[in-house]
Amino acid sequence: MVELFQIAAEAVGAVVKRFTTLSDAAGYVTSAVGAATVAAPDLPPAVRRVLPELTLAAPADFAVAGAGISVARAGIAATGSLLLELSDPTDRSATALPPVHLVFLDATTIVPTLADLAGLLAENLNRPAPVYLSLTTGPSRTADIERVLTIGVHGPKELHILMMEGDATWTRD
Amino acid sequence: MDKGLIQQKLDNTFLRRALKNFAAAYPVARAKAFEGMDFEELRGRISDFKEGGLEQLPALVEQFTASAEKAGARVHLCTTPDDANRTILEIIRSKNADFLVKSKAMTSEEIELNHYLEKNGVSCLETDLGEWIIQLAGERPSHMVMPAIHKNKEEVAELFSRETGRECPPDIPSLVQTAREALRSGFLTGQVGMSGANVAMADSGTLAIITNEGNGRLVTTLPRTHIALVGVEKIVPSLTEALDVIEILPKNATGQKITSYVSFIKGPTGGDGRELHIVLLDNGRLRLAADPAFREALKCVKCGACANVCPIYELVGGHVFGHIYVGGIGLVLTPFFHGFDKAEEILKLCIGCRKCNEICAARIDIEGLIVDLRDKIRKPFGQKFLFGTLMKNRKLFHAALRTAYLAQKPFQGAGGRIRHLPLVLNRETANRSLPPIAEKPFRDLILEKPESRVPDSLGPVHGSGSREKVLFYSGCLADFVYPEMCQDTVTSLEKLGYTVTFPQNQTCCGIPARYSGEMEVARDMARINTDVLLKEDADYVVTICPTCTMSLKHDFGKLLADEPVYAEKARRLAEKTFNFSELAARKAGSRAQTPGLKTQTPGLKTQTPGLKDPGPEKTGETVTYHDACHLKRGCGVHEEPRKVLRELAGVEIAEMEDCDKCCGFGGSYSIKYPEISQEVLKNKLETIAATGAKTVAVDCPGCKLQIEGGLEAAGSPVKVEHSATLVAKMIG
Numbered sequence: 001m002v003e004l005f006q007i008a009a010e011a012v013g014a015v016v017k018r019f020t021t022l023s024d025a026a027g028y029v030t031s032a033v034g035a036a037t038v039a040a041p042d043l044p045p046a047v048r049r050v051l052p053e054l055t056l057a058a059p060a061d062f063a064v065a066g067a068g069i070s071v072a073r074a075g076i077a078a079t080g081s082l083l084l085e086l087s088d089p090t091d092r093s094a095t096a097l098p099p100v101h102l103v104f105l106d107a108t109t110i111v112p113t114l115a116d117l118a119g120l121l122a123e124n125l126n127r128p129a130p131v132y133l134s135l136t137t138g139p140s141r142t143a144d145i146e147r148v149l150t151i152g153v154h155g156p157k158e159l160h161i162l163m164m165e166g167d168a169t170w171t172r173d
Numbered sequence: 174m175d176k177g178l179i180q181q182k183l184d185n186t187f188l189r190r191a192l193k194n195f196a197a198a199y200p201v202a203r204a205k206a207f208e209g210m211d212f213e214e215l216r217g218r219i220s221d222f223k224e225g226g227l228e229q230l231p232a233l234v235e236q237f238t239a240s241a242e243k244a245g246a247r248v249h250l251c252t253t254p255d256d257a258n259r260t261i262l263e264i265i266r267s268k269n270a271d272f273l274v275k276s277k278a279m280t281s282e283e284i285e286l287n288h289y290l291e292k293n294g295v296s297c298l299e300t301d302l303g304e305w306i307i308q309l310a311g312e313r314p315s316h317m318v319m320p321a322i323h324k325n326k327e328e329v330a331e332l333f334s335r336e337t338g339r340e341c342p343p344d345i346p347s348l349v350q351t352a353r354e355a356l357r358s359g360f361l362t363g364q365v366g367m368s369g370a371n372v373a374m375a376d377s378g379t380l381a382i383i384t385n386e387g388n389g390r391l392v393t394t395l396p397r398t399h400i401a402l403v404g405v406e407k408i409v410p411s412l413t414e415a416l417d418v419i420e421i422l423p424k425n426a427t428g429q430k431i432t433s434y435v436s437f438i439k440g441p442t443g444g445d446g447r448e449l450h451i452v453l454l455d456n457g458r459l460r461l462a463a464d465p466a467f468r469e470a471l472k473c474v475k476c477g478a479c480a481n482v483c484p485i486y487e488l489v490g491g492h493v494f495g496h497i498y499v500g501g502i503g504l505v506l507t508p509f510f511h512g513f514d515k516a517e518e519i520l521k522l523c524i525g526c527r528k529c530n531e532i533c534a535a536r537i538d539i540e541g542l543i544v545d546l547r548d549k550i551r552k553p554f555g556q557k558f559l560f561g562t563l564m565k566n567r568k569l570f571h572a573a574l575r576t577a578y579l580a581q582k583p584f585q586g587a588g589g590r591i592r593h594l595p596l597v598l599n600r601e602t603a604n605r606s607l608p609p610i611a612e613k614p615f616r617d618l619i620l621e622k623p624e625s626r627v628p629d630s631l632g633p634v635h636g637s638g639s640r641e642k643v644l645f646y647s648g649c650l651a652d653f654v655y656p657e658m659c660q661d662t663v664t665s666l667e668k669l670g671y672t673v674t675f676p677q678n679q680t681c682c683g684i685p686a687r688y689s690g691e692m693e694v695a696r697d698m699a700r701i702n703t704d705v706l707l708k709e710d711a712d713y714v715v716t717i718c719p720t721c722t723m724s725l726k727h728d729f730g731k732l733l734a735d736e737p738v739y740a741e742k743a744r745r746l747a748e749k750t751f752n753f754s755e756l757a758a759r760k761a762g763s764r765a766q767t768p769g770l771k772t773q774t775p776g777l778k779t780q781t782p783g784l785k786d787p788g789p790e791k792t793g794e795t796v797t798y799h800d801a802c803h804l805k806r807g808c809g810v811h812e813e814p815r816k817v818l819r820e821l822a823g824v825e826i827a828e829m830e831d832c833d834k835c836c837g838f839g840g841s842y843s844i845k846y847p848e849i850s851q852e853v854l855k856n857k858l859e860t861i862a863a864t865g866a867k868t869v870a871v872d873c874p875g876c877k878l879q880i881e882g883g884l885e886a887a888g889s890p891v892k893v894e895h896s897a898t899l900v901a902k903m904i905g
Contacts, residue, residue, distance in 0.1 A: 008430075063361060079431045089443040092394040096387060114420055114431070121437065122412050125377045130245050130440030130449075132393075137431050140387035142349060144303035144321055145329050147195055150349045153302060154356065155387020155433070 001077045001110050002163065009080025012138030013151055014159040016080075018107075020166035026050040029069065029102060032160060036066020039094035043069060046170035047104070062093045067100035068156070071171050074120055075110040075161075081137040082161065083117060085124060092132060101156035103136070106168035174493065174518040176848075182489040183852060187325045189488070195322065196487045202428025203478075215421055220536040222414045223472035230462040233375045233408045234453060240378030244440030246449040250405075254284035257454050261286060261400055264450050265295050265365050268398050274363025276382075276389040277301035279317055279475060280402045280454050281367065282497050283510055298359040300388040302352050309336055315491030316499060317477035318426045323490050356388070366392035370403040371474070372418045373451075376411040379439040380451070383422055385432045393438060398448045401438075405458050406471040418474050425534045426476040457509045470505045470542055472535035479503075479529035479539055484835045485522055488852050494522055501529035501539040508546060517550045522846070524839035524853070525688065527806035547690035560691040567680040567701070571614075574653050578610040615652045615659035619675045641712040643671045643756070646702075646725065648718035649681050650874040658874060661901035662717050662753055668904045669760040669821075671713075678705045682724035683732075685840060692732070699729040703742045714750045717897055719804035719873050720840070725750045726808065752804060753897050754872050758813035761820040792903065795825040796894075797866035799857070799880065800833035801873035814872050814896055822899035827864040831856075838879035854883045861891065869893045 006016045019025040029051060037057040047069075048054075057065040070091065072082040082103055086092040095101050111117055114135075124131050140155030151157060164171065182188060226233055238248040251257035265273060273295055275281065287297040287308070299308040303320035307313065309332040314320030321329070330343035333351050341351050368389055370380040380401055382389050393399050409415055423429040441449035462468050480486045480500025491499030496507040496515050504523060508516035520543055529539040563570050643666055647659045663673045683698030702725070706714050716722040726747045733739040798815060805811045811833070818824050837843065837853030857880060861869055869884075871877050871893060881893040 012430075012433075063357065081431055087442045089394050089447070092390065096390045096394060114416060118412060118416055121416075125374070125379050125412060125437060125439055128244070130442045131379075131437070132439075132442045133437040134390065135431070135435040135437075137433050139433065140385070141433050142302045142386050143427070144301070144306065144319060144386075145324070145326055145345050145348055146191065147198075147319065147322065148345045150346055153349055153353055153386040153388070154300065154360070154391055 001112065002107050002165065004077040004112075005075050005080055005110050006163070007080075008076075008078060009138065009161055012080055013141070014080060014138045014161050016161045016163060018163045018165055020164075022046060022050050022164070022166075022168075022170065025104070025162045025164065028160075028162060029054075032100065032102060033067050037061065037064070038067050038069055039065040039098050040069035041090045041094055042071070042088070044071060044170050044173040046173060047071075059090045059093065062090075062097045065094075065098045067102055068094040068096075068098040069102045070095050070104075072103050072105040072161075073109065074117060075105050075107075076112075076114055076117060076135075077110050078113045079137055081114070081135050083120065084134045084136060085131070086134050087130065087132045089132075092134070095134070095136070096155055099152070099156060100158045100160065101136075101139075102160045102162060104162045104164060104168075104171055106171045107163050107165045108168070174522060174846075179489055179493055179846070180848060182493050183848060185323075185490075188323050188490050191322060191325070192487045192490060195481070199428060199481045203424060204428075206424035206428045206430045210424075212421075215417060216534055216536045219414075219417050219421060219474070219534060220472060222409060222417075223535050224469070226409055226414075227406070227462040227468045227471055230405060230408070230459060233410065234405050234459075236375040237373055237378060237408045238453070240374075240376060241440070241449075241451055242378070244378045246378065246440050246451050248451045248453060250453045250455065252455045254454075254456055257284050257402065257452055257456070258286055258289040260452055261367075261402070262290060262293055262295065264398065264400055265290070268364055270364035270398075271295050272363055273297045273365050273367055273400075274359045274392050274396060275299050275301075275304075275367040276369070276384065276392045277304050277320070278367065278369030278402050279314075279498065280369050280404050282314060283404075283456065284402075284454065286402070298356070298363065300356050300359060300386075300392060301384075302349065302386060305352060305356065306332060309333075313492070313497060314499070316480055317475055317503075319477075323492065360388070360391040360395050363392065363396045365398045365400060366394075366396035367400045367402065368393055370401050370407055371422060372415045373403055373408045374411055374415050375408050377439055379412070379415075379437050381415055381419060382434075382436045382438065383419060383432050384434045384436070385429075387434060390434055390436060393436065397443075397446055398450070399438075399441070400450045400452060402452045402454060404454050404456075406462065406473075421534045422474055422476050425478040425532065426481075461509050466545065467505075467509070467542060469537050470502065470509065472537050473502045473506070474534050475502075476534050478532045478534060482528040482532050484526060484528065484837075484853050484856075485524055485849060488849055489522075493519075495519060501543065502533075502537065505537075505539060505542045505546065508549070513550060516546070520546055520550060522849075524835055524837070524842045524850075526802035526835035526839070528802070528835070531806050544688055547688065548692045550690060556689055556691070560686045560689065560694040564681055564686060564694055565697050567678065570680065571616075574610060574614070574649075578612060610653050611656045613656060615647055615656035616675065616677060618656050618660065619663070620677075640670055640672045642710070643673050644706055644709060644711040644714045645673050645675045646679055646682075646706065646714055646716045646721060646750075647675070648716060648721040648874065650878065651717055654878070655874050655895070658717065658877075658895045658898060661895065662715075662897040665757060665821075665897050665900040665904065666715065666753075668901075669757060671756070673715075674709060674711065676705050676709060680705075682718075682721040683728070684720050684724045687724075687728060687732075688840060695728070696732045699724075699732045699743065700739055703729060703733070703739060703746050706746055707742055712749065713756060714746065715753055715756050716750065717753045717872070717874065717895060719752060719801045719807055719810075720875065722750060722752045723803045723807035752808060752810055752813075752872065754804075754814040754817045755810055757817045757821060757896070757900060761816050791825075792823045793825075794823075794868065795827050795866050796868040796870045796899070797827050797829045797861060797864040798832060798870045799829070799836060799861075799876055801871060801876050802833070802835050804872050805833045814870070817896055817900060818870055822870075822896065822903045824868075824870070824899065826870075827866050829860040829864045829866075831860055834860075836876045836879045838875045840875065843879065850879075851883075854879060858883050858887065858889075862889070867891055868899075870896055870899055872896050
């Protein structure tokens with residue numbers, strides 16, 4: 001399933017990196033982000049602990065941040081898609097405005113197809129509170145000029161999926 | 174339709190190339206996206222729940238409204254475009270705003286929202302790249318999913334240069350980057366954001382938005398007020414149905430397994446000061462949903478696939494082939510959303526090939542709806558006499574055709590070809606091309622050969638013992654233009670073990686009348702032919718024109734549905750009506766039983782169980798096969814003709830590319846729109862030439878007429894033959 005997910009995600013232009021420890025993943029984040037500021041309003045405490053040197057951008061400055069970081073709730077193997085729960089508009093902006101989007105994904109949450117995600121989606125949508133869920137598949141794209149596929153229009157130009165194959169219970173914190 | 178505009182589009186080389194490339198690339202990408210999935214099953218489900226939803230649409234609207242409001246959204250049901258425009262303006266004004274930042278919504282095009290808002294002091298910014306391009310150009314979308322497919326990069330560069338005030342080179346990645354930078358401030362400063370929605374869920378009040386560029390997420394996130402403009406037909410009961418729509422839409426639209434973003438929005442997120450207004454647009458939908466004859470049109474999920482596969486759209490684009498909604502379904506929706514005056518001309522542009530029906534994500538009978546809608550539009554002058562007086566009287570009609578044989582004589586030899594018999598007799602079209610009507614129609618020839626109608630003269634039948642009886646329904650075109658094709662049919666069927674009778678009182682199947690919107694005349698024809706063909710007791714009725722087959726098999730039942738006695742007769746007729754290739758194919762497996770059939774083992778007359786069928790002599794000839802639209806998609810027949818050709822005619826088949834794509838005939842279409850018809854034909858001739866075959870086999874006299882005409886005009890030696898002729902040649 002992990003392999004299928006990786007193939008599908010890469011086919012649509014995502015970068016997939018597989019890690020067994022959070023510190024390895026943190027190293028990748030550091031090298032990918034460099035010195036840029038980061039839009040990461042909802043980072044789990046465990047990630048913040050291993051990435052103390054990150055310069056977090058204020059929400060008002062997300063438009064000029066170098067990257068956004070988020071945590072996926074689930075993945076779909078057939079399409080390489082990520083399910084993100086982004087009911088807070090600030091969380092949403094962090095995944096929509098910066099040119100690079102890094103997403104942590106717990107490999108055990110990957111399901112085969114969209115239909116297999118129905119239960120989780122319904123659980124979220126049937127709660128009384130307002131909710132905003134986002135299925136993200138690859139970077140932002142367009143083919144509106146002469147049908148030439150071009151990556152990176154209004155959303156991120158790069159999508160990096162950090163697939164956690166070891167203990168990743170922290171993603172649910 | 175404005176002939177000048179059609180010609181302008183046909184002459185637009187960029188448009189032609191863009192659409193042609195897309196038409197070629199789309200099926201490949203689409204097939205890959207659907208890999209491992211059962212498209213028919215999926216669209217069958219969609220068709221079912223959409224149908225069910227439309228029957229109780231008012232209840233769904235109510236349920237959705239309650240759920241969405243419970244989640245904190247405000248729902249506004251708007252009856253007319255005016256109501257919707259006004260409501261949206263009021264929401265914007267209530268926020269003291271004068272700027273609306275938009276992601277793509279076809280509903281907004283439908284109500285011409287931008288125009289209305291600009292007039293009232295609100296500026297609008299389209300942020301979907303394609304929509305922005307056409308907003309800058311002051312045009313309307315030419316495709317539902319790719320609105321600016323008609324614009325080339327040079328035109329886009331010019332528009333962007335003008336807008337940004339700096340020189341933009343015609344380089345696509347850099348143009349996309351320009352759009353990203355130029356539109357950013359719009360997202361960040363827009364006070365109110367607007368989106369459409371692809372599906373709305375009644376049980377939870379959730380909207381789902383399917384996008385690629387990421388602008389949809391921005392306009393529903395950055396502005397504190399979000400307005401979603403949604404057609405009421407987008408409401409489905411629950412997430413289960415919504416997921417089916419999300420599953421099929423991107424695959425059918427652009428050949429993507431899924432788009433970059435699918436957003437599920439329930440209520441206004443973000444706490445205080447955040448508002449979600451859902452403007453539900455009726456604009457005739459609720460009334461249409463209550464109309465059992467046409468409600469099917471609202472099953473549309475707006476994937477645009479019907480345009481992607483349409484041979485006419487491929488030539489002229491969406492600015493001709495549609496109004497605001499384009500493609501096949503655009504033709505159908507226009508009269509209901511925008512009035513019949515807007516639909517009158519475009520409804521005539523459909524050639525009737527049914528490619529759209531085959532691909533439709535909701536299994537809508539798009540072509541059938543287009544034909545039914547023609548009944549409701551004004552009829553051209555002269556048509557009343559043709560259909561009302563002439564066609565209704567068989568003797569008069571056939572006498573006119575015989576006269577036409579004489580009248581055409583002085584004009585023959587100049588390449589003037591018949592396009593469709595009944596209309597040839599119309600004064601409007603008579604001077605354009607006169608038909609090579611045969612000196613003696615088949616109906617006369619068969620009377621001169623009475624022996625062919627006497628079963629005993631055919632010799633004994635082996636195997637089954639008795640010959641099955643077939644009534645031959647030739648269709649006008651074969652009868653009056655290709656009598657030899659009819660002879661070949663009789664010869665083949667007799668040699669294959671059938672007894673053939675030709676009922677003299679058969680008349681036109683009524684399709685030309687139906688396609689011209691003369692439903693009453695078509696109904697008359699259906700009654701006459703039903704009576705004639707059921708009068709004699711026979712096992713089968715066989716046709717050699719797929720359009721006639723379709724008419725006898727499907728249309729008669731539909732036309733006569735309200736007359737119990739005739740409806741029953743039509744059902745009986747439909748049951749026993751088959752196309753030649755279907756009936757012939759039944760004998761393909763047991764050829765050795767067939768008297769007179771040349772086999773590789775002369776003298777072998779009876780089939781020994783277990784003995785391998787020796788097969789016919791091979792002619793060594795290679796033919797290519799053109800699937801007639803009405804045979805493949807009208808009758809669902811495409812394997813049988815190949816079986817007949819290989820096993821009974823003894824030929825090899827070299828398949829041409831797009832073998833089931835229309836040849837451009839379309840009956841009277843080729844007279845009404847010769848410029849379009851000829852361009853469609855050109856594509857067909859190219860694919861034929863590429864096979865190197867010397868013969869094109871067809872199962873339709875109309876296709877033969879069209880393709881033969883094209884080949885002759887091009888000086889090609891390639892022949893076009895009906896399967897019945899090739900079979901007769903082999904076993905006759």
